Amino acid sequence: MKLRKLSAPLVCCLVLISSLANFAFAQPSAPPTVYVDAAKGFQTSLTAAIIRKKVPITVVTDKANAEYVLKAAPVDSKDESGAGKIARCLFLDCIGVNGYSEVSVQLTRQKDTSVVWAYQVRKANSGPLGVQSLSEAIAKHLNNDYLKKRDKAQQ
Numbered sequence: 571m572k573l574r575k576l577s578a579p580l581v582c583c584l585v586l587i588s589s590l591a592n593f594a595f596a597q598p599s600a601p602p603t604v605y606v607d608a609a610k611g612f613q614t615s616l617t618a619a620i621i622r623k624k625v626p627i628t629v630v631t632d633k634a635n636a637e638y639v640l641k642a643a644p645v646d647s648k649d650e651s652g653a654g655k656i657a658r659c660l661f662l663d664c665i666g667v668n669g670y671s672e673v674s675v676q677l678t679r680q681k682d683t684s685v686v687w688a689y690q691v692r693k694a695n696s697g698p699l700g701v702q703s704l705s706e707a708i709a710k711h712l713n714n715d716y717l718k719k720r721d722k723a724q725q
Contacts, residue, residue: 601626602717604677605633608642612673612701616642619705625713638686639678640712647671647700671700675708677716687716 604627606613606620617629630636648669672692676685689711693703 601628602638603628603630603636604638604640605630605636606640606642607633608640608675609644612642612645612705615701615705616640616708619702619709620712623706623709623713625709626717627712637680639680641676641678642708643674645671645673645701645704647697669697669700670694671697671704673704673708677712687712689715 604620606616606629608616620627620629627638633639648671670692672690674688674690676688678685689708691704691707691711693700693707695703
């Protein structure tokens with residue numbers, strides 16, 4: 571059997587068609603799904619911060635549908651008493667007179683329950699502002715410390 575030589579324009583056309591077919595059928599990877607396991611008020615605040623900070627994950631409300639679980643310890647808040655505020659400011663140390671809030675979180679992979687990321691944050695304010703600050707810090711660090719590094723490692 572005798573093979574014919576293919577002309578250069580025909581070869582270029584076949585290569586182009588092949589490349590376009592691969593491009594058309596390539597699927598971008600879907601963002602990971604995460605279930606937020608936290609106290610009810612903090613769960614809502616944390617989910618809102620994830621959305622507001624544009625963290626590339628999809629938060630799901632059913633744990634069975636999640637690839638990861640973001641578990642938060644109870645938020646610990648301490649308000650400074652009036653006498654404590656006065657005493658601290660007398661010595662020119664007024665930092666933190668509004669109290670503080672702190673929380674720890676860990677992100678675990680559902681399929682093997684391994685902890686892939688953990689973070690602890692303490693902010694020098696308490697109450698609703700403290701919860702919002704904590705949530706935004708967690709969302710920012712989840713994106714910067716885990717997701718971006720994971721994406722670089724996969725490339």
